[in-house]
Amino acid sequence: MNSIQVNTSLYGPLAQYAGGKYIAQKSVELKDNASIRDLMDYFGIPYDQKSYLFINAVLCDMPGLLASLDEPLKDGDRVGIFSLQHMWPYQYRDGIRMSETLTETLREHGTMHNVY
Numbered sequence: 001m002n003s004i005q006v007n008t009s010l011y012g013p014l015a016q017y018a019g020g021k022y023i024a025q026k027s028v029e030l031k032d033n034a035s036i037r038d039l040m041d042y043f044g045i046p047y048d049q050k051s052y053l054f055i056n057a058v059l060c061d062m063p064g065l066l067a068s069l070d071e072p073l074k075d076g077d078r079v080g081i082f083s084l085q086h087m088w089p090y091q092y093r094d095g096i097r098m099s100e101t102l103t104e105t106l107r108e109h110g111t112m113h114n115v116y
Contacts, residue, residue, distance in 0.1 A: 028042055060102055
């Protein structure tokens with residue numbers, strides 16, 4: 001069986017799934033053709049606890065969406081998964097690179113809005 005290495009960073013309460021308290025960084029070995037779903041299952045992270053998710057600095061998911069679960073991973077990918085307690089500063093949102101899957105999901109569900 002061929003495998004890939006994925007460098008993962010978990011933030012906030014999600015860090016506990018990789019042995020951390022506030023931040024956990026761990027390189028994991030997954031089967032070739034693994035997806036974000038496989039990575040989250042590896043750690044045992046409940047899907048509804050995921051907030052923002054980045055693959056190689058590209059935004060692939062947002063709170064309340066599951067757009068990235070079937071996103072394929074490649075050897076050497078860097079994945080950051082944030083907890084629901086993490087917000088993303090508004091001033092950094094314009095012009096962020098997003099995956100095609102997330103772009104399509106937002107097109108279908110409408111843009112995300114924050115309540116202040």
